[in-house]
Amino acid sequence: MKKKIQFSLVYRDMWQSSGKFQPRKDQLERIAPVIIKMGCFSRVETNGGAFEQVNLLAGENPNAAVRAFCKPFNEVGIKTHMLDRGLNALRMYPVPDDVRALQYKVKHAQGVDITRIFCGLNDVRNIIPSIKWALEAGMTPQATLCITTSPVHTVEYYSAIADKLIAAGATEICLKDMAGIGQPALLGKLTKSIKDKHPEIIIQYHGHSGPGLSMASILEVCNNGCDVIDTAIEPLSWGKVHPDIISVQSMLKNEGFDVPEIDMNAYMEARRLTQEFIDDWLGCFINPGNKIMSSLLLGCGLPGGMMGSMMADLAGIHRSINSILRSKGKEEYSTDEMLVKLFDEVAYVWPRVGFPPLVTPFSQYVKNIALMNLLTMAQGKGRFVMMDDAMWGMILGKSGTLPGKLDDEIVALAKKNGKEFTDADPHTLIPNALDGFRKEMDENGWEYGQDDEELFELAMHPEQYRDFKNGMAKKRFLADLQKARDAKLGSNLTPEKIAEFKHAKADAVVSPVKGQVFFEFQGSSECTPCIEPFIGQHYDEGQTFCYVQAPWGQFVEVPACLGGKLVEIATRQGGKVNRGDVIGYIERDHD
CATH class of the missing domain: 3.20.20.70 (Aldolase class I)
Incomplete structure (x- = not known):
């Protein structure tokens, strides 16, 4: 044996x-x-x-x-x-x-x-x-x-x-x-x-x-x-x-x-x-798709566990690209065609950014670069135009040494944008932080917990822990669960509940996470790469108002509340927001 x-x-x-x-x-x-x-x-x-x-x-x-x-x-x-x-x-x-x-x-x-x-x-x-x-x-x-x-x-x-x-x-x-x-x-x-x-x-x-x-x-x-x-x-x-x-x-x-x-x-x-x-x-x-094996993963190398979030991210970009194609009188892409384009773009981007193994968070960074490339190419602006600090951090060496050589195009782009490369040991770039979190816990009267486990939790996941402590996380989760159950099993809302929701004051579009705001991209040329929502624009109830790219890479869809007419834009395209910040105000058609 x-x-x-x-x-x-x-x-x-x-x-x-x-x-x-x-x-x-x-x-x-x-x-x-x-x-x-x-x-x-x-x-x-x-x-x-x-x-x-x-x-x-x-x-x-x-x-x-x-x-x-x-x-x-x-x-x-x-x-x-x-x-x-x-x-x-x-x-x-x-x-x-x-x-x-x-x-x-x-x-x-x-x-x-x-x-x-x-x-x-x-x-x-x-x-x-x-x-x-x-x-x-x-x-x-x-x-x-x-x-x-x-x-x-x-x-x-x-x-x-x-x-x-x-x-x-x-x-x-x-x-x-x-x-x-x-x-x-x-x-x-x-x-x-x-x-x-x-x-x-x-x-x-x-x-x-x-x-x-x-x-x-x-x-x-x-x-x-x-x-x-x-x-x-x-x-x-x-x-x-x-x-x-x-x-x-x-x-x-x-x-x-x-x-x-x-x-x-x-x-x-x-x-x-x-x-x-x-x-x-x-x-x-x-996600039902996560129960299915797919040989397509061999081509792009992306982890299977990321497929669900990737498809959600792709949906918003897909709509924007098809809008551009419609404005040019061209045939729109199907979901399958769009997915193949994304896989092909990942295969293009990956070697040029030094072959980082596609695991968290680098799989998200490479996927996001590919997504943004598809969008900016459709706009006529070319590749590597929209990259956030996290993506650049990987490229510049702030997360560690890349396994492969960066493409000359990427190096030149970094220099053009005034970016500096580093070979410093990544952990030496981050100052210690526990004292600040101890102070926060003391000020809030929060216990450090057995073996300092609550202090650790705040220090490791500060935003999520604060929402957990103030009860917002539970409220948001229960609302998400009800929405998911309604979508899965068919709505069980009574007419009374619907009336209650309709009469609630809900005209501030609020960011659910910290991140960077991206509106739907309607531009069809380099001269008009992106048109933000205009004052007076109408939204249906639940229609997508914008997306917020969270620090961990996911694009979070932000709905237009109960719908109506846009009366104010509080955060511009590419603007940074914290969770709870107002992105815009929508005046309902009727109460």
């Missing part, structure tokens, strides 16, 4: 790759004992990435959820692990050193054993400090290689990075195939290369199913020395998520590996509970 293979369940990542929200604390508490009873998992992913943000957005305390989910696994010796974005920790933009260091103390105290530390650029300078802090806090630092397919991402490239991370104290290596586009042969060779040099190092493979290569990749890495495989369970396995434990176990067992058996009664119970959570409320926020 071949070596023993362990299985890890990425239960929370199943939801992250499928929809917008996570199971509630009470739901995680219900599913945990069933996962344990399945008997096949030596590890479970309990936290990381955007999980805590979505808890806050739903009005739930993420610290309580993490503690509750970890506790039963801790008690039976199943290791818990989390996803950590290195320089960005648990969010989409850089985090100060003192907040990053506190993270490991808090998460270890909450019951998380292993931290999977990655940098979207595979820059070891963004990972090594976290390895040190994790070790000091008593956690197992699992350093990560973000896998992609490009001319620069070779076995030698990845092996050299692994050597540096292991020398810095990493006791495990994760091959993070976030888009599932890693070629099986390369993954097998890479696994063998690391194991030959570092036989004591545990290697864990994390691969999404999106384009359909994951099972072949699992077989290759296991045959070359991999120790742990990330898996999922129905009804959220496959699609853009992960392979199902049953299929993975069957394949490896047939290959002769020593794999644990699955308690099928418990599997079916976990399956039933997961479907119950979907039917209860989580399914309202699951």
Whole structure:
């Protein structure tokens, strides 16, 4: 019999790759004992990435959820692990050193054993400090290689990075195939290369199913020395998520590996509970497209979990481009044609901005550059015209060293715009911030929480945490949930409720997030690249008024409230707004 293979369940990542929200604390508490009873998992992913943000957005305390989910696994010796974005920790933009260091103390105290530390650029300078802090806090630092397919991402490239991370104290290596586009042969060779040099190092493979290569990749890495495989369970396995434990176990067992058996009664119970959570409320926020595998992902290299937000972003740009085409008397693009154009544009942009692995946040940056290029090209303005500070930060080196060479066009454009490149260690560019957050908590009379976990939450997710504390997050979530349920199940609003909404004062169009404002683009030439809404313009109820690009890259649609006539524009095209700022005022046609 071949070596023993362990299985890890990425239960929370199943939801992250499928929809917008996570199971509630009470739901995680219900599913945990069933996962344990399945008997096949030596590890479970309990936290990381955007999980805590979505808890806050739903009005739930993420610290309580993490503690509750970890506790039963801790008690039976199943290791818990989390996803950590290195320089960005648990969010989409850089985090100060003192907040990053506190993270490991808090998460270890909450019951998380292993931290999977990655940098979207595979820059070891963004990972090594976290390895040190994790070790000091008593956690197992699992350093990560973000896998992609490009001319620069070779076995030698990845092996050299692994050597540096292991020398810095990493006791495990994760091959993070976030888009599932890693070629099986390369993954097998890479696994063998690391194991030959570092036989004591545990290697864990994390691969999404999106384009359909994951099972072949699992077989290759296991045959070359991999120790742990990330898996999922129905009804959220496959699609853009992960392979199902049953299929993975069957394949490896047939290959002769020593794999644990699955308690099928418990599997079916976990399956039933997961479907119950979907039917209860989580399914309202699951994009049906994320349940489908697509070989189209091989061409663009974008992670499958991003497809839902990408399609939402594309919709607004699609409408604007078709408006331009109509004004020119040209045939409009279908959704499929637009999607192919976006994929082709990503393929054009990606090598020119240095082949950053397409994982958060760099997948969002590359996708957003491509989206904006499609729009500005339709306007006759060319490419790389609309790029925000986050996109430029990646290009200029503020997030780390890009794997490939920047195109001369991009370098020249940066110099033309007065942009300065840097090779500074990214984390040295960010001042410490905990003292300021301590002051804010003291002024508000907020408790720091057990093991300073509430202080950490404010420092990590300040905007979302403040909304959680003042109750706005819960109110907004319940409104979103009602809207989603009405859309999914058919409106159940009574005439009385409709009348109540119609008579409510709702003429200020308010930004739901901090970000940059983009109105619908109506321009058809370079001379008229964009026409902002005009005073007197009429909007139907619920019609899109504008979009706000949030700091994490997503374009958030802002509706025109109850409709009516535009009487004032408070924020111009490209203007920066905070959550709650007024963008415009619409006078209703009648009360």
